[in-house]
Amino acid sequence: MKEYGLVSIITPSYNSTEFISEMIDSILAQTYKNWELLITDDCSTDDSVEVIQRYVKKDSRIKLFCLEKNAGGGVSRNNSIKEAKGRFIAFCDSDDLWTPDKLEKQILFMIEKDAAFSYGSYMLCDTIGKEIGINICLKKLTYARIVMDNFVGCLSAVYDTEKIGKIYMPTIRKRQDWGLWISVLKKCKIGYGVKQPIGYYRIRENSVSSNKWVLIRYHAMLYQQMLNIPLFLGYCMYFFVNVPTFLFKTLRTKIINL
DSSP: OOOOSOEEEEEEESSOTTTHHHHHHHHHTOSOOOEEEEEEEOOOSSSHHHHHHHHHHHOTTEEEEEOSSOOOHHHHHHHHHHHOOOSEEEEOOTTOEEOTTHHHHHHHHHHHHTOSEEEEOEEEEOTTOOEEEEEOOOSEEEHHHHHHSOOOOGGGOEEEHHHHOOOOOOSOSSOHHHHHHHHHHHHHOEEEEEOSOOEEEEOOTTOGGGOTGGGHHHHHHHHHHHHTOOHHHHHHHIIIIIHHHHHHHHHHHHHHTO
């Protein structure tokens, strides 16, 4: 198959022993072979590093970096972005999975669309990998739309550094991926969605993303940082813009999964 450039896959790791082998295996299974996997470990206290090192020894495309102190997923991802050599920057968290044709399909899609940013639909699965639903992505996404809520699954996102350069996540402790999409779309104006599912997002109990109440403050802080507004306006944006949009998005997903 024709390949259009090196893809740098960005993965943060923190106590990821339970799932990271399955994630790496899904990368190794890609039909698009021109990639590098850049894993930054955030001071794991389990044997994540040892598991990853076994893969590093087997495949030179896999690289491991270790932070000196625990700093969060955003800092971990930014470290990998800094080390990336690829034209395309893609993302896959340590507990998520890609379909084998994910990169082949998505990179060709971007070339044909002349797109700087793309994302895709993905399956929802539980901790043992059982499919429990699907998230169908929007056909197009603009800066105005992404400010309302995060419509992009991190495991599905790819941006082209030849078109917009390297863009990093904000340093806020949580919701950094949403902040990155805001920055990307502010620069490239429009992103395009791959309708066919290209990955598996794992739903985990007590995860950061499963506890929406914990995220209220971080939503407001993200608006403050990304939109350069006072914090109280960030809370206003959350309650009057984000919440209605989130409820509509949730209803749409439930209807799709009926």
